[in-house]
Amino acid sequence: MAHILALILTALVVCSPAFALWPLPKDLQTGSKALRLADDFDIQLSVQRAPADLQAAVARTKGYLKTDKLQRLVVGRGENDRTAIKSAKELSSLTVSLTSNETVRSISEEAMDALEDRVETYSLTVPGDGSDATLKANSTLGLFRGLTTFGQLWYEFDDITYTLEAPIQIKDAPAYPYRGFMLDTARNYFPISDIMRTLDAMSWVKINTFHWHIVDSQSFPLEVSGFTEISGKGAYSATDVYTSKDVEEIVSYAAARGIDVMVEVDTPGHTDAIGQSHPEHIACNQGTPWATFANEPPAGQLRFTNTATVNFTTDLIAAVAKMFPSKYFSTGGDELNEACYAADTQTQQELNATGKTLEQALSTFTVSTHQALLKLQKTPVVWEEMVLAHNVTLSNTTIVMVWISSDDVVAVAKKGYRFIHAASDYFYLDCGAGGWVGANPSGNSWCDPFKTWQFSYSFDPTGNLTTEESKLVMGGEHLLWTEQSNQHNLDPIVWPRAASGAELFWTGPGKNISTALPRLHDVAFRMEQRGIGTIPLQPLWCALRPGTCDLTA
Amino acid sequence: MAHILALILTALVVCSPAFALWPLPKDLQTGSKALRLADDFDIQLSVQRAPADLQAAVARTKGYLKTDKLQRLVVGRGENDRTAIKSAKELSSLTVSLTSNETVRSISEEAMDALEDRVETYSLTVPGDGSDATLKANSTLGLFRGLTTFGQLWYEFDDITYTLEAPIQIKDAPAYPYRGFMLDTARNYFPISDIMRTLDAMSWVKINTFHWHIVDSQSFPLEVSGFTEISGKGAYSATDVYTSKDVEEIVSYAAARGIDVMVEVDTPGHTDAIGQSHPEHIACNQGTPWATFANEPPAGQLRFTNTATVNFTTDLIAAVAKMFPSKYFSTGGDELNEACYAADTQTQQELNATGKTLEQALSTFTVSTHQALLKLQKTPVVWEEMVLAHNVTLSNTTIVMVWISSDDVVAVAKKGYRFIHAASDYFYLDCGAGGWVGANPSGNSWCDPFKTWQFSYSFDPTGNLTTEESKLVMGGEHLLWTEQSNQHNLDPIVWPRAASGAELFWTGPGKNISTALPRLHDVAFRMEQRGIGTIPLQPLWCALRPGTCDLTA
Structure with a gap:
């Protein structure tokens, strides 16, 4: 035997x-x-x-x-x-x-x-x-x-x-031009050495875009010229800040490795950190119960009905855009909470005074911030709600990120926008790690289960799309939201798993998982030799015996 | 506002x-x-x-x-x-x-x-x-x-x-005498520095037993005097081995920190690594399809119907037992696969020759290995199947580990054995990290979902037990099986989560999760100051504002 x-x-x-x-x-x-x-x-x-x-x-x-x-x-x-x-x-x-x-x-x-x-x-x-x-x-x-x-x-x-x-x-040559990785540095802060190391690993699997979700409601770790009070009060500490020099270093380190840094300043939601220095611009600033006003704590959104807030945000976005040479800039746009604005007296007064609906005001706001980007020859990028849930005037060059569900891809394509696959049901690296909202014993991850590399790898970027619609696919990315991440689990959560997306969008879909696995083991081991804290996909016994541990072996 | x-x-x-x-x-x-x-x-x-x-x-x-x-x-x-x-x-x-x-x-x-x-x-x-x-x-x-x-x-x-x-x-004073942590060093190997670091962290939360699942079917990283051929061929490499000097160092490091090292040599299943040097003792050695003969690859179990194998195993267990001063020793006993023995000609011949049933032979085998432990004044510890699934003669001092489900606790208690809570539905740290058996795109973790600290913490050690049965509860432990773990994600998977079990079994159940959370944040941050790669339980924004991020806040 x-x-x-x-x-x-x-x-x-x-x-x-x-x-x-x-x-x-x-x-x-x-x-x-x-x-x-x-x-x-x-x-x-x-x-x-x-x-x-x-x-x-x-x-x-x-x-x-x-x-x-x-x-x-x-x-x-x-x-x-x-x-x-x-x-x-x-x-x-x-x-x-x-x-x-x-x-x-x-x-x-x-x-x-x-x-x-x-x-x-x-x-x-x-x-x-x-x-x-x-x-x-x-x-x-x-x-x-x-x-x-x-x-x-x-x-x-x-x-x-x-x-x-x-x-x-x-x-x-790549099947798709966009292969990305998104890191959230706002829920918890990451030293720049972690970002540098991540950029190295990304370059080894030919990922070409670092989608930097740099700020959010929890913290604002970006020092912006002319707006230093925002990070001054909204960063976790004076040291948990990316200075313009840090940004320059990261951008140039990335660029030398074939990676474009596409920054995201998420608006008008996910902005409560701005309320630490500019409460005048934030509706339901740290409002309670938070679950009524936001998908996660703290609540707080830009008062986009207010002209001063529109101008402030537009100037802020222009200032950040000037820090990044990329031709792309994401203004976010996810999870706008209407209850927050309904409860905000100032917003309601301004809507009454101008006779605008909330949607009309949102459109005015978005046109203003995007105009600032277009003036700088940058292409705006938005989360899917900006085309599916709202009626906002957008440049037809706008690129859409599908995140809520891969089921939404078709609807975005039907709108005619170019888009990027970033769906939570395939590419969210944080899923499956349990719920984190405090006293909640049975709380699981909202996007359970864990997305295995095999599952991400099996995604079809043009599934259910017509030939014409398929041309709108720019590519895709894995994403790490960091409510429960810091420098210690960054590498283990991301690598080698995110490499599955890198191959999917470089080589194209439909590749065999069984023959990919031994190569992915090699990716993990080679990355480890180069200083990345990769985790094993299997017991070493399996890694040494390609195919033997397949369920059907 | x-x-x-x-x-x-x-x-x-x-x-x-x-x-x-x-x-x-x-x-x-x-x-x-x-x-x-x-x-x-x-x-x-x-x-x-x-x-x-x-x-x-x-x-x-x-x-x-x-x-x-x-x-x-x-x-x-x-x-x-x-x-x-x-x-x-x-x-x-x-x-x-x-x-x-x-x-x-x-x-x-x-x-x-x-x-x-x-x-x-x-x-x-x-x-x-x-x-x-x-x-x-x-x-x-x-x-x-x-x-x-x-x-x-x-x-x-x-x-x-x-x-x-x-x-x-x-x-x-502790509510329960046993507060443990189990590490599997067989699916993937861990350098002793990782074990030392883990022992330190354990001691800081008053965990007093290191349950060392040291060998398994994938590898046998323990050098045993008189049996060096087993690790010689069954370890992953010549360096992925715990020598007797390593064991001494680990045992004494642990002991000085109030931790007893209870080793486990799992038998008769989970032993295929022994087949690399002793194929004569192993039924269905690397047999295929593995899923027919084992819960995970590789298949291979001790031929306990064979007298030479009984003696070999008994001597092996005695030799390992002499390496560890602990008064407890686990002989495992989980997931015995009957199809493996049904397909093994030698086993069937031996059963025919002796007129014994498989259960009777298993009992003879267990009595022999346990006798060796009792002779050394050690108490045998077994997984729950040895009392619930099999009809095996055991000393009434035997301690049982409940792992399959917390639902099995009552049945074990009814048998009158002392037992340890180690149920997969509450205490398995590896759950929720996705399936790993190769080409299996929709394969999730078999024990989904992820066990959050809140969930482990909410466990009731005497739930559904009578007062008399409750006296049989020795305590409990978190467990890390390492099919997808190595030194890089050891700390992030274990800490601070395993501290929830440490408090549950020291302080007793029924404590408030909301007031525990800020203390657990402190545990995580203090451990990090002391060199453990702990992960954040929440965004720092929440950690700095106790209670604010509770779902009900």
Whole structure:
């Protein structure tokens, strides 16, 4: 019996990809030759006036090749490869070049254009005979994506860095332009080192947008020039604040890794933190019972019926927008609570005085804040309620984020807006961790159950959409709301799970979960080697025996 | 409105205990005077021939008083206490003494007797006028519990260590002798530093038993003298092993912190790792489909119908038992899979040859392994199936762990055995994290939902039991099964959540969740100051405003 099992296990190992590419490239050809990196292996950057961030990316890639030391996840961890790799051909060089050197832009510049210009294409060839490997793209961002892929081709055993699948030929491009990750830094604060580390992990799986839900009702940790009193009173402490220097550092760190930072200043709801310094702008400021006036404590929303508040918010959004080079800016717009405004005497007086309905006032407010963004050549992004629950005038360039349910996708598409998949029923990383509203013994997570990587991975971005509607899909993202998160569980909650969305929206849907799992184990282990606190998807026994722990195995 | 809210918030703050005792002492009297530690504050150990572990505990307590630097979790973090604490009386000394110096035993020795001898009682007096504080107990373990309590009395602001509730008088003793925490180190391995850190955190909330589920079917990370081939082949790697030196270190580290290490060698199921070195002892060794032969992969159970296997297991258990000084030893006994034995030719032949039923053979096997424990003066501990699902001869001193469901408690009590609450529906920390068996997109956690601290805390240890049956309750424990855990999410999954069980079984049930929450926030923040990766139970906004985020607030 043991012998038969050994045969079965061998068969399973052979069936699964022997290297850990994630996301899987669009077009991938592999052989079955062993190939090892020469001791003096080098990456030759054949780009005129190579931008500093491209040079840095090459240096990082070379570093990872030395420090990853990722052994194959099989029984014996590469012991059985010993003979093959000792006698393998050696690869001495990877040559990196642009297909045109006409206008060489930096990765950072191109990262700002990834959603429109599709500049992430690359091709990578690793011959099996030891002759030089080549990486080509028509953009430095494409080269960066290719370098990331190159860094995933290799395992280590006995100080030898090798693959068993040479020659390798890859032609790659993303299925969707937007692959994001959202972090909420308002429910609980995260030091910038945590954000930097997260950006690194994101870049390794080719996520290209950091959707930064930076402020909310609980705290306002962003220091905004001209509005410093808001973080002064609304941040959790004087140190729990992102200064303009912090933002600059994060934006440039992200950009150098092919990531655009799309900030969100959620309005008109989720703004009670502004009430700490500007109670005049906030209706039902910390009003009780909170559950009547908000979906979570504290209640408090911008008095958008008030002209001074509209101007204040518009100026605030313009000021924040100037801190972020991204061409996208989210003004939020979720969970507007009407009971709050109904109970607010000032709002009711202003509606009576102007003869406007609440909806009309909301539209005036939104047009004003969005106009400020459009003036700055930025595209407004909103949560789905702004097109499904309200009657608000929006630019037709507006991008919509579907969050409440994936069932709402069709309705958003029917409105004709471009949109991003961020549905709670597939992509909310915080679901399943229990309720947190105090004295509530039977309170579970509102969006139970936990969204497994398998479930996110099985999502169909164009399900129930017509061909025409499908063109409106920008991509998607995983999201972490942080009522019960801080720096200690950031990595374990996010990684490697959020990588499932990264592959779904890069490679496209419909991929096999069983063959993805061993690669995702590799993602987790490689990330861990690089300092991310990833968690195991299974007992190591399973990780070492691809397929064996499948429910049907 | 802001003014009224301020009043409400003040009222809430006053109602909640201003210091962070956890678990709440049995009898607690507090005043409302400010008291600060003098710069030269010292702990005077007035114990003749004070054992080294008691001296070390005093030193650790003094260290925490200096390094905790825990600010009060209120808006302003103690700013409003400034005036009161500047002019507060100073406490210069805590005198620690035994009520009898006749036979002074070490904490470590007494930790072995905590379940039988109730040696955890202490009394602590902190006068409000600056005169010396006193801690008394009739055991060094009691003194250690009191030192732990003393260390929780203080906040820090502006380099002043203070309380606002002097005088304080505490008479304390646990409601239940057993307060445990179980860690599985077989699904995934944990370095000993993680175990040490966990033991520290356990001791801070007066948990007194580390239930170490050390081996299982996935791996056997315990090096056992005379059986080194088992870990040699059954551990995940040569370094993923607990040597006898490691065990000694862990046991002595635990004991010095008032914690008994109760090891579990689960039998006859959950033993496939033994099959790597001893296939002759294992039925359906890695058999497929695994789901037919086991609740999780890999399948493989001890051939308990075989005399050689009975002897092998008995010797193994005796050898492991000798590594652990605890008077308790769990032989497991959960999830015995009958289909595995039905499909095992050897087992069937042996049953035919002996004329025994499977149940009779199981009883012979269990009597043999338990006899080995009884000979070593150890009490056997078993999972509930051994008394509810099987007809096995057991010593009436046997302790039963209820795990499948809290509904099974009554049936176990009716059998007359002492038992420990470890029910999956209240105390399993891994629930709610999604399914992990490979290609299974809609697979959720089998024991959904996530068990919140509030839910564990609301458990009634004697619910549905008669007065007589209630005497059989030894206590209870939280448990972490680690299919999806490693060192990165150990702390975030366990802390502060497992503290809810610690208070439930020390202080007794029926305590108010709303007033517990601010104290539990303090537990989380104090643990974090001491190096535990605790997670937030709520947004910091809520933690700073006790009661405000309750669902009914």
